[in-house]
Amino acid sequence: MPIKIPDDLPAAATLAAEGVMLMREADAVRQDIRPLRIGLLNLMPNKVRTEAQIARLLGATPLQVELTLVRMTNHVARNTPSDHIFSFYSDWESIRRERFDGFIITGAPVETLPFEEVTYWDELRRILDWTQSHVHGLFTICWGAQAAAQHFHGMPKHSLTEKAFGVYRHRNLAPASPYLRGFSDDFSIPVSRWTEVRRADIPADSGMTVLMESEETGLCLLDDPRHGALHMFNHIEYDSSSLAEEYFRDLAAGKSIAKPRHYFPKDDPSVKPENRWRSHAHLLFGNWINQIYQTTPFATASIGAKRG
Structure with missing residues (x-):
C-alpha cells in the first residue's frame, strides 16, 4: 500500500521517481480502512533529505500510512527554508492532543552538547512523556x-576520542524478535556520531533487550517494551551517498575528518559508494510498522491508554 504525504512536499517527486507508491488525499478517503498515523519529529538539519529517507521506508510497507511532519514549537530551523517548515510542518503544541499509531524522533546535530544545554531539551522531554499516553509505538534514531x-x-x-564514521558490521542478537524478522545474522549499518551509549549502563531492571550490536561501534538497537519503543543509535535510514556528503562537506569546511570506514570501494573517495544496508532498513521499518498494525487499537482514542 502507498504512503500518504502532502502533494506538494518535495520528497514526493523523489519518491515517485524511485517507484514508491504515493497516495493523494482524495484517493485515501475512498478506502474503507483506517490508515496508520505516523508522526515524524524531524530534528535533522537537512529536513527535506530526512523526509524522503523516512517516507521511502514507510511507503514500502504493505499498509496505508499517513505521515505527519512535526517540529519543535519554539526552535527555529536554520538550514531549511521557513516557507517549507510552515507549509508542511505542525509544531508539537498544535498536535499534542492528537494520537498516533507510531512516532519517529530523528537525530540532531547537538550530540556533543550536554542534554540540558540543548535549547529544546525541556520540550523534548515533554514530548517523550507525551508519547507514553498518545503514541502506540515509538522509534528513536541516533541522538534522538x-x-x-x-x-x-x-x-x-x-564522548568518543574519534568519530564513529562509516559502515560497520552488526550482529543479530535476537533472531526471534518480531522486529528482526527476516534479518541476516550479520549485516552492515551506517554510523555517524561523536558519542555513544554503552551496554554496561543499561539498568538491570529496565526490561530492555539488545537487538543489534557491533564489535567496533557498540550498541545499535534496543527494544524498550516498557515504553513501547525501539532505540536505534545509528543511521539505517541513510541514503547511499549520505556519508560521502558528510565527508566532503567537512573537508570543504577545513575540518579534520577521516574517511568513513568500510564505505568507499577500495577506500577510494572518488568511487561511488555501494549501498549494503538498504534491504535491512526496509526490513526493520516494515517489521516495526507490521508490529504496530498487529497491536494498535482500532479506536484512536484508545491509543496509549494502557501506558498513559
Missing part, C-alpha cells in the same frame, strides 16, 4: 535515541 535512553532510563552518553 540517546535522548530517549537518558530520559527514560538515566543512561549517559559518552
Whole structure:
C-alpha cells in the first residue's frame, strides 16, 4: 500500500521517481480502512533529505500510512527554508492532543552538547512523556535515541576520542524478535556520531533487550517494551551517498575528518559508494510498522491508554 504525504512536499517527486507508491488525499478517503498515523519529529538539519529517507521506508510497507511532519514549537530551523517548515510542518503544541499509531524522533546535530544545554531539551522531554499516553509505538534514531535512553532510563552518553564514521558490521542478537524478522545474522549499518551509549549502563531492571550490536561501534538497537519503543543509535535510514556528503562537506569546511570506514570501494573517495544496508532498513521499518498494525487499537482514542 502507498504512503500518504502532502502533494506538494518535495520528497514526493523523489519518491515517485524511485517507484514508491504515493497516495493523494482524495484517493485515501475512498478506502474503507483506517490508515496508520505516523508522526515524524524531524530534528535533522537537512529536513527535506530526512523526509524522503523516512517516507521511502514507510511507503514500502504493505499498509496505508499517513505521515505527519512535526517540529519543535519554539526552535527555529536554520538550514531549511521557513516557507517549507510552515507549509508542511505542525509544531508539537498544535498536535499534542492528537494520537498516533507510531512516532519517529530523528537525530540532531547537538550530540556533543550536554542534554540540558540543548535549547529544546525541556520540550523534548515533554514530548517523550507525551508519547507514553498518545503514541502506540515509538522509534528513536541516533541522538534522538540517546535522548530517549537518558530520559527514560538515566543512561549517559559518552564522548568518543574519534568519530564513529562509516559502515560497520552488526550482529543479530535476537533472531526471534518480531522486529528482526527476516534479518541476516550479520549485516552492515551506517554510523555517524561523536558519542555513544554503552551496554554496561543499561539498568538491570529496565526490561530492555539488545537487538543489534557491533564489535567496533557498540550498541545499535534496543527494544524498550516498557515504553513501547525501539532505540536505534545509528543511521539505517541513510541514503547511499549520505556519508560521502558528510565527508566532503567537512573537508570543504577545513575540518579534520577521516574517511568513513568500510564505505568507499577500495577506500577510494572518488568511487561511488555501494549501498549494503538498504534491504535491512526496509526490513526493520516494515517489521516495526507490521508490529504496530498487529497491536494498535482500532479506536484512536484508545491509543496509549494502557501506558498513559
